Amino acid sequence: MSIITVSHLGKDYRQIRRIDGRFGAVRTLFTRQSMTRTAVDDISFSIEPGEAVGYIGPNGAGKSTTIKMLTGILVPTRGAVEVLGVEPHRHRRRNASRIGVVFGQRSQLWWDLPVIESFELHRHVYDIPPERYRAMRDRCTELLGLGDLLQSPVRQLSLGQRMRCELAMALLHQPEILFLDEPTIGLDIEAKDRIRDFLRTVNREQGTTIILTTHDLADIEEICPRIIVINRGGLIYDGAIQSLKAQLGSQRQVTIDFEDDPGPITISQATLLSDQGRRKTFAVERSVESTLAVLSSIASSHPVQDVSFAEPAIEDVIRTLYAGLGKAVPESDELDRWSRGRVVTQ
Amino acid sequence: MVARPGGDAVRPIRTFLAFLGTSFRKNLAYRSEVWLSILFGLLAIVIQAAIWRALLGDGAAEGITVDDMVTYVIITTVISAVSLHRLVSDVDERLRGGDIAVDLVKPMHYPTLQLADQLGRSAFQLAFVVVPMVVIAALTFGIEAPASATAGAAFVASLAIALLVSFTQGLLLALLAFWFLTTFHFIWANGALLTLFGGANLPLWFFPDALETVARLLPYQFVAFVPAAIWLGEIAGSELAWTLALGVMWVAIQGAAGQALWSAAVHRLTVQGG
Structure with a gap:
């Protein structure tokens, strides 16, 4: 039974058309003309419980848009999404209580307060039983080396320290799925390593399903056996990282x-x-x-x-893929999905 | 996984209070603002008191004395310090920056979350700005006690109505930002209406009859005029009951509209940025 099913998912954004030339700004104000920009187009995949999947693609490929639809904060234009048996945008709060989300570029911690205050509030919002909360908090503190950080105001933390706290908080309610949108962006090597180790441990020991977007392919190699690659809103590869190397590299x-x-x-x-x-x-x-x-x-x-x-380095492989050379790669039917990979021509 | 569906009924209240408390402590980080807030609050009171002193002298107009007006000014200043209109700019900011995504991935009703957040700020204002300001103002200019025990109790009720009217109004304006992606003009227009019909600068009883009739029906009066008038005993008896009922009705109307708009907003939500 898949934990996430996405079928023929599409999302369009409407933009009011800008009019150039004389009085362009004024005419833009009154125009009803709009353009439709397709951010995600006909994407299908499914994810099993306990998987760790890297969701990658160049800037503007539609990664974040997909993550937002999976977390229920964006309504799809076409197609269907099912997460943990429900449509996330129709059951946003129910979905939210069972998933954890970390946005690398946004903070969920209370900026002016010690980290522990955000954790405590999280306990109330997610209704975590006290003993389970303490156990999980202590486990994360140990694995991520948070220690004294919990008593520091968030604004005094370095980016790396803050991200470790963000991760810990997203896991306090023991979500079944953890969504990470560029969790290692802007971090130094040591902080990245620590976060990767932690995510591997969480995935392996607790069986937490992980969906991760990133531009750092080392994240993917160390955490995710499977990758889904999208470009210009469409899916171009879904399968094991090893077989992608074998095919393209x-x-x-x-x-x-x-x-x-x-x-x-x-x-x-x-x-x-x-x-x-x-x-x-x-x-x-x-x-x-x-x-x-x-x-x-x-x-x-x-x-x-x-x-x-x-x-071949994974970077080169992915570069080849982004460049659209993936079209030439034949599909092999003998291997199972894990090692086969699916290259879809655009 | 962790959620305990059908659990105790007090859980939402506990969560709400936890949120309110966290918001209160967040505001403690900005203690330096306190002195300025007190100072400007007092300044507003001084200026308005001076104007009324000049206008009324030792006499009275429509039965209202200078002392009544000083009390009136102090109370409306207090109400404006604790009212929840600021919600609009908070939501607007989070919507523009895309931080609203963080709020929406929480299993909470967003307007309720906002109410808790705003009340936390209000509680902070009450404790650190309003109380010192009122004490100083009372010692300097004198403040009249509530006209009666009933007036005192009704004032507390009208204060709650003031908070809820300002909150639901702020919510409606904030939600418009989901469609228009800007709230500046709405905030400005609403602010103008509030200044006129709220009665903070000029009490409704000094209005021309036609304008007063209109103002007495609108929701704005509840965020300034009504609590002060109740305190002074100018609204009493059957008029008091009718006024409070109207206030509750406005809370219900604005609240229902806010909820409807919220449901619609979620479905057309575009979370900005990557």
Whole structure:
């Protein structure tokens, strides 16, 4: 039974059309013309309990719009959303009591008060039994190293400290689903690590379903086995991060240091990426056979000093995907959804 | 998961009070504003008292003496310090900045949450601004006691009505922002109507008859004139009952309209920003 089901979801925003030219501002004021901008278009996916899913896409792709519809604060224009068995926007408050939400760019803590005051109020708003509240508060305090922070006014906290507190608060009522909209934005490495560790632990130990949007792909690699990629409002990939790499990152880089500059080299199975004289870098098909074939063919004609390989980074894979090259990737039917991934052409 | 449906009936009240208390403590962070608020409140009282002294001298107009007017001015200043109109700008700000998203992902009725927040601020104003201001004003200019025990009790009721009328009115204006994405003009227009028909500057009993008849039907009088007039015993007897009933009716009308507008607003809500 899926915990989240989204089918053919779409959201349009209406904008009043601006009129340029003479008296443009005045005419804009009186015009009834409006433009429709589609932020999310025909997106479908489902998420099972306990999954950790990265929801990614370039700026303006429709990530936040989707999250808002899933949390019940935005009404879809088309299609259907079901979260924990209900339509979130029709049962906003019921939905709200069972989910946790963290907006990386907004604070849910009371700015002028010590953190603990926000936690206490949260306990009332979500009607958390006192013993469970204390247990959860102490657990989060320990895992996130909050300690003394709870007594500090929020305005005195650093961004990293504040985000840790935001996360803890979102989990106090033990939500079944945790929505995170760019939770690591603007944080330093240490704070990011701490938050990633924490989210992994929460996902693994409590089985909390996690939906995460981010631009930092390390978040995804460390927390989410599955990713959903959207672009211009439409879904372009849904599946395991590993199989995306396998599909799109089909080439590896081979860097060869020669004894002497061999001059230009042309090999049919390899593409020259960079040429620094004695050091040349080629892109080669990822299979062992083709790598060996390239190497032996080069080594037979030129003395080689050293060889190194680089696997495609997830950034490169995603960049390829964003660039629209994903269209060419074939779909494999044999593998299950977890490792297969679904590439949808736009 | 955690929610205990059908739990005790006092739970919403506890949540409400917890919210109110948190809001009260939040306002404590701005203690430096207190001195200015007291100062400007007193200044407003001094100026208005001086005007009435000049106008009335030792005599009376329509049976109203200078002492009556000083008391009237103190009370209307107090009401304006605790009234909940500020809700409009608070909601407007959160709507523009997109912070309203944070409020809406909480399992709470948004207008109720706002009421708790505003009452927290009012309670703070009452404790730290109104009480010192009234004490100073009373010692300096003198303040009359309520005309009778009934007047005192009715004043407390009218104060509650004043809060609720100003809250529901603020809510209606704030919700218009969901459609127009700006409330500035509505706030301005409403402020003008409140200044005229509220009676804070000029009590309704000095109005020309036609204007007074209109003002006596509108909700604005409850946020200034009515509590002060009740305190002074100028509204008493059957008129008192009728006035309070009208106030309750306005709270109900504005409240119902606010709730209806809220339901509609949620469905066309556009939460700003990413």
